[in-house]
Amino acid sequence: MINIEKLKSITTTLGTRNNSKVLEEEIYYNTAKNFGTRLNITSFDMLTEKMSELGIGQVRITLISDSKIIVQLHECFTCGEMEYRGESICYFEGGILAGAISSILGRNMDAVETNCHALGDNYCEFKVTPEKIQETDLDINKKDDNMVNLALHSLRLAKNYSRVEHKTKEFHYKNQRLNQALKRALEINNSNKTILDNMPNFLAMIDNNGVVIKINKQYSEFLKTSSSEIENKNVNTLGWKSKYKDVLNNGNSEIWQEQIGKEEFIIFESPVTEGNGVLRQLIPTDSEFVKLMFDKISFLEREMKYYKNKAVAKSSETTSIDDLSVSSQSMKEVIPYMKKVSKTDATVLLRGESGTGKTMFAKAIHKESHRKNSPFICIDCTTIPENFFEAELFGYEPGAFTGANKNGKIGKLELAHGGTVFLDEIGEIPLETQAKLLRFLQEKEFERIGAISTKKVDVRIIAATNQDLEVMISNGKFRKDLYYRLNVININLPPLRERLEEIPALVDKILLDFCKEVGLNIKEFQEQGLKELIHYHWPGNIRELENLVKRLAINSEHSTITKEEVVKEIQKTKKNVNLGINNPVTDLKELTEKDQILKVLEEHNFNKTSAADELGITRQTLYNKIKRYEIEC
Numbered sequence: 155m156i157n158i159e160k161l162k163s164i165t166t167t168l169g170t171r172n173n174s175k176v177l178e179e180e181i182y183y184n185t186a187k188n189f190g191t192r193l194n195i196t197s198f199d200m201l202t203e204k205m206s207e208l209g210i211g212q213v214r215i216t217l218i219s220d221s222k223i224i225v226q227l228h229e230c231f232t233c234g235e236m237e238y239r240g241e242s243i244c245y246f247e248g249g250i251l252a253g254a255i256s257s258i259l260g261r262n263m264d265a266v267e268t269n270c271h272a273l274g275d276n277y278c279e280f281k282v283t284p285e286k287i288q289e290t291d292l293d294i295n296k297k298d299d300n301m302v303n304l305a306l307h308s309l310r311l312a313k314n315y316s317r318v319e320h321k322t323k324e325f326h327y328k329n330q331r332l333n334q335a336l337k338r339a340l341e342i343n344n345s346n347k348t349i350l351d352n353m354p355n356f357l358a359m360i361d362n363n364g365v366v367i368k369i370n371k372q373y374s375e376f377l378k379t380s381s382s383e384i385e386n387k388n389v390n391t392l393g394w395k396s397k398y399k400d401v402l403n404n405g406n407s408e409i410w411q412e413q414i415g416k417e418e419f420i421i422f423e424s425p426v427t428e429g430n431g432v433l434r435q436l437i438p439t440d441s442e443f444v445k446l447m448f449d450k451i452s453f454l455e456r457e458m459k460y461y462k463n464k465a466v467a468k469s470s471e472t473t474s475i476d477d478l479s480v481s482s483q484s485m486k487e488v489i490p491y492m493k494k495v496s497k498t499d500a501t502v503l504l505r506g507e508s509g510t511g512k513t514m515f516a517k518a519i520h521k522e523s524h525r526k527n528s529p530f531i532c533i534d535c536t537t538i539p540e541n542f543f544e545a546e547l548f549g550y551e552p553g554a555f556t557g558a559n560k561n562g563k564i565g566k567l568e569l570a571h572g573g574t575v576f577l578d579e580i581g582e583i584p585l586e587t588q589a590k591l592l593r594f595l596q597e598k599e600f601e602r603i604g605a606i607s608t609k610k611v612d613v614r615i616i617a618a619t620n621q622d623l624e625v626m627i628s629n630g631k632f633r634k635d636l637y638y639r640l641n642v643i644n645i646n647l648p649p650l651r652e653r654l655e656e657i658p659a660l661v662d663k664i665l666l667d668f669c670k671e672v673g674l675n676i677k678e679f680q681e682q683g684l685k686e687l688i689h690y691h692w693p694g695n696i697r698e699l700e701n702l703v704k705r706l707a708i709n710s711e712h713s714t715i716t717k718e719e720v721v722k723e724i725q726k727t728k729k730n731v732n733l734g735i736n737n738p739v740t741d742l743k744e745l746t747e748k749d750q751i752l753k754v755l756e757e758h759n760f761n762k763t764s765a766a767d768e769l770g771i772t773r774q775t776l777y778n779k780i781k782r783y784e785i786e787c
C-alpha cells in the first residue's frame with residue numbers, strides 16, 4: 155500500500171510534483187494521440203479535413219518520405235492566437251497528429267514540434283517520425299483503453315529525455331494549454347462522443363461551486379451510473395471527497411489516496427480553465443503510471459539522501475567551538491558569545507580579513523547548533539559566475555532556461571533543509587539575487603527559477619565578508635535592507651597581528667594535526683624559532699601561518715625546527731609581502747599589488763597554481779584578486 159503522506163512530503167520537498175507533472179503531460183500527449191488514432195482517418199486528405207472540422211488547425215503536408223513527414227499547422231488551436239511565448243508548446247496538437255498519422259500509415263509514429271507560432275514562427279510545424287520504441291511493445295491500433303497500456307507508453311516516452319525536455323520546456327504554460335484543450339474538448343462533439351469520453355482515465359470537471367459539469371464515460375461507467383445522474387450535481391451531494399476549494403484558492407494541484415468501492419486510487423485535482431474549474435482525475439494505485447511515479451520519486455529521494463549524507467559527513471569533520479585554538483583575550487571573549495549564538499537560528503555575519511578563520515568559525519557554529527546533524531553547505535560567492543547565482547541558491551525547474559539541466563536542479567538552500575548555508579564573501583552576490591535572498595531571509599520561502607509554486611525551507615544563514623559592506627551600500631553595490639537582515643549577529647575576527655599571543659598555541663595545533671595527517675614524526679619549534687614567528691606581522695593571517703608551519707614541518711631536517719629555518723622561511727614570505735601581496739589593501743597598495751600579481755602571473759605563464767604558490771596565497775585568493783583588479787588572463 156502506498157503511503158500518500160510520504161508521497162506528499164516527498165513531492166513538497168523535492169518539487170517532484172513537477173516531475174509527476176512531466177508524466178502527467180506525457181499522459182495528455184498520449185491521450186491526444188490515442189484520440190487521434192480513433193478518428194479513423196485513412197488518408198492525408200481526410201486528416202486535413204478532420205483537423206479543420208475539429209478546429210485544431212489548417213493542416214498542410216509539405217513532405218512525405220520514408221523517414222519523416224513534415225506537417226504545417228496554421229491557425230493552431232493552442233497557440234494560434236497567442237502572443238510570443240519563447241517556447242514551442244503545442245504538444246496536444248502533436249499528439250493528435252501523431253495518432254492520426256499512425257492510423258493512416260498503420261505504424262506507430264511520433265510528432266515533435268519544430269516550429270511554433272508561440273516561438274514567433276508564422277505557423278506550427280511538426281516532424282512526424284516512426285516512434286523509437288519496438289513496434290511489438292505497443293499495439294496502438296488495439297483500441298484498448300486500459301491504463302496500463304497507456305502508462306507503458308508514457309514510460310517509454312518519459313525515458314526519451316529529449317522528448318520529455320521538448321514537451322516540458324514551459325511548465326508555466328502547460329496548465330494554460332491544457333485549459334484551452336479541455337475547454338475546447340467540452341465544446342467539440344464528435345458523433346456524440348467528446349474528447350473527454352475518449353480519454354482512458356477517469357476524469358471529471360468541477361466548477362468553482364463544486365458542481366460536476368462534466369464526467370467522462372469511463373468514470374461514470376466505473377461508478378455504475380450514467381453521466382446525467384452525476385452532472386450538474388454538487389460533489390457533496392454525490393458524496394465525493396473533493397479538494398476543489400483548496401485547489402482554486404491556492405492555484406496548486408492536490409493529490410491524495412482514496413479507496414472508492416474496492417479499488418485504491420491516486421486522485422489528482424488540478425486547476426483548469428484559468429482557475430475557474432478543477433480537473434479531477436482518478437488513477438488506480440496499481441497502475442504502471444503510479445509505479446513509475448514512485449520509481450521516480452524514490453530515485454530523487456535517494457539522490458537527495460546521498461547529497462545530504464555527503465553534506466552531513468563533511469560537517470561532522472568540522473572542528474567544534476571548544477576545539478578551536480583561541481588563546482588571546484579578544485578571541486576568548488568571542489567564544490562564549492559564539493556558543494550562545496550557536497543555539498539560536500539568528501543570521502550571523504562574520505567579518506575579518508582573508509585567512510582569519512571565518513569559514514572555520516562558521517562550521518563550528520553549525521556544529522554547536524541543533525542543526526549539527528543536518529547539512530552545512532558552503533557557497534563561495536567569489537566562484538559563482540554572475541548569471542548562475544540564482545540557480546545555485548534557489549535551483550530551477552526542468553527546462554527553465556536554455557542550457558539548463560533537463561531534470562532541473564535542486565538549489566543549495568533546498569539541499570541544506572534543516573541545516574546551515576554559509577555564504578562566503580556575500581559582497582559578491584549580484585543585486586538582483588540580493589533581493590531574492592532578502593525575501594528568503596524575511597519569509598523563509600522562495601521559488602525555483604521557472605517554478606510557479608513556492609517552497610519553504612528551514613535553513614540558517616551564516617554570511618562572511620572581508621569587504622567593507624558599508625562602503626558598498628553607499629556605492630549602491632549592496633542592499634541596505636539585506637545588510638540589516640544579515641547583520642543581526644556580527645562577529646569580528648581580528649587579524650592575527652592583533653592577537654600575536656595566539657601564535658604558540660596555533661602553531662602547536664597546526665603542527666600536531668599536520669604531522670598526524672601526513673604521517674610525519676611529531677616535530678616542535680625551538681623557542682627562538684617561535685619568537686621569530688611572534689615578531690612577524692602575518693598579513694595573510696592564520697592561513698599564512700598555517701602554510702609556513704606546514705612547509706617547515708616538511709622541509710626541516712630536525713625534529714626541532716630551528717630559528718634559522720624559521721627566519722629563512724619568513725624571508726621567503728616577506729619577499730611576497732614586499733611585493734605587496736597579502737597586505738591589507740589601501741588604494742595605493744592595491745596598485746602595487748595589481749602590478750605585482752600581473753608580474754608573477756606573467757613569469758608563470760599565467761599558470762594560476764604556480765603563481766599562487768610563488769605569491770604565498772591560495773589559488774582562490776589569487777582568483778579573487780584577479781577578479782577584483784580586473785586582470786585579463
Ligand SMILES: Nc1ncnc2c1ncn2[C@@H]1O[C@H](COP(=O)(O)OP(=O)(O)OP(=O)(O)O)[C@@H](O)[C@H]1O
Nearest residue numbers: 478479507508509510511512513514515696697700
Ligand atoms: N582558530 C584556529 N585554529 C586553527 N586553525 C585555524 C583557526 N582559524 C583558522 N584556521 C585555519 O586557517 C585557515 C584559514 O581559515 P579560514 O579558511 O576559515 O579563513 P577565512 O577567513 O574564511 O578565509 P577567506 O576569507 O580567505 O575564505 C584554515 O585552514 C583554517 O583551518
